[in-house]
Amino acid sequence: MDIPCSIFDIQNQKKLKQFDCSTANKTGESLVILTHKNGASFYRFESLARFSEIRHGIFTRHFGCSTGPFESLNVSFGLGDKTAQVRENRQVIARAIGSNNLIFAQQVHGDQVLILNPANFAGDESSGPVLGTGDALVTDACGKFLTIQLADCQSILLYDASRRVVANIHSGWRSSIRNIAGRTVQIMQKHFKCHPADIMAGIGPSLGPCCAEFVNYRKEIPEIFWRYKTANDHFDFWSISRDQLADAGVSPQNIEVSNVCTRCNTAVFFSYRGEGQTGRFASVIGLTE
Numbered sequence: 001m002d003i004p005c006s007i008f009d010i011q012n013q014k015k016l017k018q019f020d021c022s023t024a025n026k027t028g029e030s031l032v033i034l035t036h037k038n039g040a041s042f043y044r045f046e047s048l049a050r051f052s053e054i055r056h057g058i059f060t061r062h063f064g065c066s067t068g069p070f071e072s073l074n075v076s077f078g079l080g081d082k083t084a085q086v087r088e089n090r091q092v093i094a095r096a097i098g099s100n101n102l103i104f105a106q107q108v109h110g111d112q113v114l115i116l117n118p119a120n121f122a123g124d125e126s127s128g129p130v131l132g133t134g135d136a137l138v139t140d141a142c143g144k145f146l147t148i149q150l151a152d153c154q155s156i157l158l159y160d161a162s163r164r165v166v167a168n169i170h171s172g173w174r175s176s177i178r179n180i181a182g183r184t185v186q187i188m189q190k191h192f193k194c195h196p197a198d199i200m201a202g203i204g205p206s207l208g209p210c211c212a213e214f215v216n217y218r219k220e221i222p223e224i225f226w227r228y229k230t231a232n233d234h235f236d237f238w239s240i241s242r243d244q245l246a247d248a249g250v251s252p253q254n255i256e257v258s259n260v261c262t263r264c265n266t267a268v269f270f271s272y273r274g275e276g277q278t279g280r281f282a283s284v285i286g287l288t289e
Helices: 083-097 173-177 180-192 223-228 237-247
Strands: 018-020 025-027 032-037 040-045 054-059 102-106 113-116 122-124 128-133 136-139 145-150 154-160 165-171 199-203 255-257 281-287
Touching (some): 083 102, 083 281, 113 180, 136 145, 136 180, 145 154, 145 165, 154 180, 154 281, 165 173, 173 237, 223 237
Parallel strands (some): 102 128, 102 145, 113 136
Antiparallel strands (some): 032 040, 040 054, 054 281, 122 128, 136 165, 154 165, 154 199
């Protein structure tokens, strides 16, 4: 079935509103590289893009087939979008990343870390390959592209070039306060003998301190995290993730933060806070060889 996909002017995406945490001002420069390939647009981290043996991308909401609140590259089932359109949108991602082996998880905003080996994932025609229920995926298998679905939550991409291990983390605020970033680094250490100091990390576009308001933070956010709160009850979860990675042993100079807020950039990314009913964009990483 041929489904017409949307057309979007790639020139409109070159400037993202970026949050400057040091001055609390939005600037026009981005720390990530915009790439347009095989009918899709996605951003890459400079630190990860220099490794030819991996491919990664944080895809925009454009160049897909979905309409209405899911316009247009929604990759998530179960939101009300048409199944055929989501399938075709996932094919758009697959063509751009160069592989049909997109591996998903049943994301639940927890702290479960799933390890992929070539024989332990299953799927069906409607959902695609699903490794299991969890919010972080780790593998050393080539040709398997770990995919996270997002609309304000962080995708944290990890790569250890020495041990050739990749990870993709879905870190919303609930997972963040459970330290899923640190847990994933620990899993990489335990199961793959990774050294945290060798790990490169990229924290993707997500809800920034400009928009992460928690009026009920006293009930929702443990007190240990209140030091990341501004005077107007906004939280800096980018800094939380950066500190958790550093506490787990990742070198601070190896942590790249996009500083791009999804709610401030709804023309480029889906945002639940900004839009309510909306789609999910994809973040992907995998070893190619």
